[in-house]
Amino acid sequence: MGHGIAHVAAAAGYDVCLTDVSQAALDHALERVRDNLDRGIAKGKVTERERDDTLGHLHGEPDLRVAASAADLVIEAVPEQVDLKRAVFATAAETAPEHAIFATNTSSIPLAQLVGAVPRPAQFVGLHFFNPVHLQPLLEIVRAGATGEDTLQRALQFATRVGKDPIVVRDVAGFASSRLGIALGLEAIRMVEEGVASAADIDKAMELGYRHPMGPLKLTDLVGLDVRLAIAQTLAREIDPVRFAPPRLLVELVAAGKLGKKSGEGFYLY
Structure with a gap:
């Protein structure tokens, strides 16, 4: 799902740095974004200029630490494994700026089980997207116990900019x-x-x-x-x-x- 999140963020004008477990996986993810854009062109829903603009905002970086080093928002979209997600956050936190928000795309794991891996719990939030991300309009924003009001508002602003209709739920397993x-x-x-x-x-x-x-x-x-x-x-x-x-x-x-x-x-x- 990470490539889909990168797609909608880049289409909204954000500069996006996508990372993955290997260069091959990263290349495949970037190609999937291009394929989805090309299908949009074939259906008359995307122009060639929009495709080129989106791809111009999207970059691949195989090193997570490098990818996170200039991020305003770090979104994790790895498999539903607590230890793996915590490891991703811990690694990204080594280089991410102090103002960066950390977000998880988990569809079921309580954020309380993940928040200990980030340095500033008030800047942690759930951003649960739906497949296929470039077509589905919903974004479920999960507010953990420590999530700050500023973080929530920034998450809502992000949702609007990427063209999603958000709902806000509290941190329970499976959310809504x-x-x-x-x-x-x-x-x-x-x-x-x-x-x-x-x-x-x-x-x-x-x-x-x-x-x-x-x-x-x-x-x-x-x-x-x-x-x-x-x-x-x-x-x-x-x-x-x-x-x-x-x-x-x-x-x-x-x-x-x-x-x-x-x-x-x-x-x-x-």
Whole structure:
């Protein structure tokens, strides 16, 4: 999701320094931004000048310390692993300016478990984007217990500038969006597991019957089954081990490497 966040920030005129675990991963992320912009041009939603301006504001840097050294805002978008996220923040904090805000894109982990890795807790906030970032209008801003009012206001200003419609929630596991979304997604997976209906028909029920733009199983494939599993495990641990217990089918598909669209197979083939 990091490339999508970089895309919308660069499109809004921010100078963006994107970093990743390797030069190859970084090159792939930058190419995905270009591909999304080119698709926008093909659909008549983006001009060539807008594409070129966006790419002109976007730079790649494989060294996190270098990338963070001049940042006003550091946004972490690594997998849903507490230790990994804390390590990213600790490394970025070595060189980030004192005024910099640190933000996490976590979709479920309580910020209280991450804030200890940043030097100034008042400058820590959650910025939860939604896939695909360049198309989805929502930004869920999570205010941790120590988040300062100035940080919150700067986060809201950022949301507006990148064209997102923000909501503000307090720091609880799953926040508002993931807690609701995962409940529907897990139940849809259980229905497939029980043979209630096919994945396509369950999705059609929600798309046509409840006017959801995308059914819960298509969305699970888009987000990634591994990401859905990580969210479910977090909510099962933090809120209710029964209500958010991952379905057996989800665990089996992830173990088999069937992670959804990114792997070519999940509940659908790609």
